[in-house]
Each structure stands twice: as C-alpha cells, then as structure tokens.
Amino acid sequence: MQRNRVFSTRVSVMSATAILCLSTIGCGPNFRQLRKQGQRALTEQNYAVARDCFERAYRKQPGDAENLFDMGTVHLIRGKERVADGNQPAALRELDRAIWYFSGAIESHPGMQAALVGKNQALELKGRYDQALDEAVWATAFVGPRAREQVYLARELEERGDYDAALLRYRQAVAMERDNAMAHAALGQFLHRRGNREMALVHLKTAYKLNPLEPDVAGLLTNLGQPLPRTTRRLETRN
Numbered sequence: 001m002q003r004n005r006v007f008s009t010r011v012s013v014m015s016a017t018a019i020l021c022l023s024t025i026g027c028g029p030n031f032r033q034l035r036k037q038g039q040r041a042l043t044e045q046n047y048a049v050a051r052d053c054f055e056r057a058y059r060k061q062p063g064d065a066e067n068l069f070d071m072g073t074v075h076l077i078r079g080k081e082r083v084a085d086g087n088q089p090a091a092l093r094e095l096d097r098a099i100w101y102f103s104g105a106i107e108s109h110p111g112m113q114a115a116l117v118g119k120n121q122a123l124e125l126k127g128r129y130d131q132a133l134d135e136a137v138w139a140t141a142f143v144g145p146r147a148r149e150q151v152y153l154a155r156e157l158e159e160r161g162d163y164d165a166a167l168l169r170y171r172q173a174v175a176m177e178r179d180n181a182m183a184h185a186a187l188g189q190f191l192h193r194r195g196n197r198e199m200a201l202v203h204l205k206t207a208y209k210l211n212p213l214e215p216d217v218a219g220l221l222t223n224l225g226q227p228l229p230r231t232t233r234r235l236e237t238r239n
Contacts, residue, residue, distance in 0.1 A: 031060045035067060042074065050074050065109035072101035072118050083125060091125070098122040113148055120156070133160065147173040147183040154186065163194065174203070181211035192220065205229045 029037065038053030054071045061067065079094035102119035105112055123131050133156050154169035170190050173183040188203030201224065207217045209231045218228060 029056075031057050031064075034060070035070075038070060042070065047074050047078055063104075063108050065105045065112055065115070068101050068105035068108060069112060069115045069118065072098045072105060072115065072122075075101060076118055076122050079122065079125060095122045095126050099126075113152065116152065133157075147177040147180045150176065151183060151186045154190070158190065166190065167194075179210060181207045181214040181217075184210065185214045185217050189216070189220065192224075197224070201226060 034053045034057040038050045038057065041047070041050035041053060051071070051074045054067055054074065057064070057067050058071060075094045075098035079091050079098055082088075082091035082094055085091075099119055099122045102115045102122065105115035106119065109115070150169045150173035154166045154173065157163075157169060158166035167190065170183075170187040173180070174187050177183055184203040184207035188200045188207060191197075191200035191203065201221075204217055204221055204224075205226070207214050208221060209229050212218065212228075212231050221228060
C-alpha cells in the first residue's frame, strides 16, 4: 500500500512537471512585452531590435493599429537614413514597407492621425506628392470632418504653394471647432507666415486663452512683442 502511494505521488509530480514543461515550450514574451521591448529599443534608436520585436508582436496580433504604426515608423526612419546615405534602392524598399504598415494602421484605425502623417512623409520622400495630397483629402472626407484633418490638409496645400486653398481649410478648422486651441494656433501661424500680422494676433491670442500650453503660441506672441493674454486655465507645473 505504501509503495503504491509513493508511486502515485511520483506519477503526479511527473505529470505536473510534464504539463509545466509543455506549457513553456515555445513560449516567449507575450504581445504586450514585445511591444514594450520594441518601444524601448525605438527610443534608444536600436532600430534592428525594435523591428524584430514589432514583427514578432505582429505575428501575434496582425491587426493591432499601434503596432502597425510603430513598424511603419521604424521603416520610415530607416528609409530616411538610406536617403541620407544616397542608397536609393534600399531607401525605396524601406519607404514602401513604411507605407504598407502605415496603410494597415489606418485601415485598422481610420482616425489615427499619426499614421496618416507618417504615410504622407513616406510618400513625399518617394516623390509621390500628388498621392500624398490625395491622402490628406481622403482624411478630411472619410476620417473627419474634424479640425485636425482640416489643418492636416491645409498644411499639405500650403507646402505646395496653394495658399488660398490652405487658408480656406485653416478657416474651416476654426469654424468647425471654435474652442479648439490647435485650430486657432494653426490659422494664426499661417497668417503670420503670410504677413497678416493683425489677424494672426487675433487667433494666436485666442489659442493662448484656450490653452496656454499650445505649442509655439506663447513664444511667437512674445517674439511679436505681445503681452500674454490673461487666461482662466491653470498652467500645469512639473515637479
């Protein structure tokens, strides 16, 4: 009887060990861990490691928009490096991959502005300016309409010298979201670039009142010799 109990105990221990071993065979970092490792490597500019982590995460969850975006970002960075090196064939390969991954991110999450911008940059680096503009037009039609998409399209039009169309889009952004500091800032900065100081100040001051932390607004007002308007919004402080 005692011998049977010992044997039974050994069998149970062996079974538990076997199950544990089987459960760990082929196991590695999970999707979330791979994402963290990849993002850390991306921050450290270790692009080969970042790409490997994101690709392994992709095999686990192919439709994750954030991971697709990060993969596009890695290839966009490598594409820029190849352009700087003068290696055009390698640059085109990297940029094509970036476009493919950014497109996947947009398909998974149509409102992902960062993926739209990334794809636009890759297209422009390939010299496909018309397609880049078409992407911006598509965003305003199918992602929006929101102030952010209008500003996105306005900047594309401004880059191509179509200032009247750009001004219309900047104004549409403000009209759509009158309390949007980013929209007022974008319009004010555009008007400043076009030499319309009076109207630029109106929108820059509005942007500051809505959000004193809106990027570049306080600095531009100061450079223009303007006192910063009073605002009821509390400034965030960091310890």
